Amino acid sequence: MSGNSKQIITIDGPAGAGKSTVAKQLAHKLNVSYLDTGAMYRALTFKAIQRNIDLEDEEAIVAMAQQTNIDLESHGLRAKVLLDGKDVSEDIRSVEVTNKTFYIAQKPRVRAIMVDWQRKLGAQKSIVVEGRDVGTVVFPQANKKFYLDANVDERSRRRMEELMEKGNEVDKDQLTAELKERDNKDLTRRVGPLKKAEDAVYIDTTDLSVEEVI
Ligand code: C5P
Numbered sequence: 001m002s003g004n005s006k007q008i009i010t011i012d013g014p015a016g017a018g019k020s021t022v023a024k025q026l027a028h029k030l031n032v033s034y035l036d037t038g039a040m041y042r043a044l045t046f047k048a049i050q051r052n053i054d055l056e057d058e059e060a061i062v063a064m065a066q067q068t069n070i071d072l073e074s075h076g077l078r079a080k081v082l083l084d085g086k087d088v089s090e091d092i093r094s095v096e097v098t099n100k101t102f103y104i105a106q107k108p109r110v111r112a113i114m115v116d117w118q119r120k121l122g123a124q125k126s127i128v129v130e131g132r133d134v135g136t137v138v139f140p141q142a143n144k145k146f147y148l149d150a151n152v153d154e155r156s157r158r159r160m161e162e163l164m165e166k167g168n169e170v171d172k173d174q175l176t177a178e179l180k181e182r183d184n185k186d187l188t189r190r191v192g193p194l195k196k197a198e199d200a201v202y203i204d205t206t207d208l209s210v211e212e213v214i
Contacts, residue, residue, distance in 0.1 A: 006122075006123075006125060006127075007126040007127075007143050008126070008127055008129065008143055008144075009026065009143060009144045009145075009146070010129050010131075010134040010142045010145045010146065010197070011129070011130040011145075011148060012131060012133065012135050012197070012200065014149065014182075014194060015179055016150065016154070016156065016179060018150065018210065020036065022148065022210060023036070023128045023130040024077050026214055028076065030126075032127055033125050034129075035118065035121055035122070035130070036072060037118055037129060037132075037134055039070075040114055041101050041105050042098070043081055043083045044061070044104050044114075045097050045104050046083065046092050047084075048064060048104065055100060061104060061107060061110050062107075062113065068083070070083055098178075098182075102185040102186070106190070107191075108190070111192050115137060115138050118134070118139075119139070132192065132194040132195075133195070135197035136195050136197045137192050140197070144201075145200035146203060147196040147200040148203050148205050149203070149205065149206075150204060151206050152176065152179065155179060156175055160172060163175075
């Protein structure tokens with residue numbers, strides 16, 4: 001991206017709408033950094049599970065978060081997530097972490113810490129950032145905002161493909177049920193819910209290729 005001013009492009013939307021694929025490629029094309037905020041919530045959840053910390057205990061999670069360092073590195077189209085220096089890029093994509101991240105994501109004080117981290121990263125450089133609340137809460141002043149969506153069957157199909165590529169066995173009905181459950185939790189939480197920013201461009205990706213969306 002040209003010029004001296006930092007550019008922020010936000011991409012929000014539900015799981016399986018194509019945010020990660022599009023955000024990574026767009027960042028690569030524009031030669032700016034890619035920031036995956038979901039990876040931060042996942043990494044924190046992974047750490048709490050490993051340490052047997054009660055995911056309902058906000059006090060304990062906040063204390064843990066304050067002692068945590070999460071680094072996101074982009075290497076071309078590959079993104080690496082480092083939790084306290086250790087590569088957890090694969091660990092944080094497990095079904096267990098995916099289904100338990102909502103505990104942490106619904107805690108206001110934990111979100112405040114995450115939003116703070118994300119803003120600090122955004123203050124340093126131009127970024128394409130993806131999540132649920134990045135156009136509404138984290139970067140309301142972003143230069144460009146997008147909201148990606150797709151119908152639930154297509155989103156579930158994409159998730160299934162992704163999991164099967166990694167060698168997981170998947171039950172389509174169970175996956176769809178989990179996806180709907182996650183949507184519901186993301187849409188209805190009190191703080192930082194999934195929501196289209198008023199000034200975001202809405203894109204239904206159901207019948208579009210990645211290239212077309214970009
Ligand atoms: O984007 P991804 O599917 O990896 O996000 C995992 C979970 O993290 C979401 O289902 C959501 O609960 C939470 N999240 C969030 N706010 C964000 C990004 C993700 O609450 N900005």
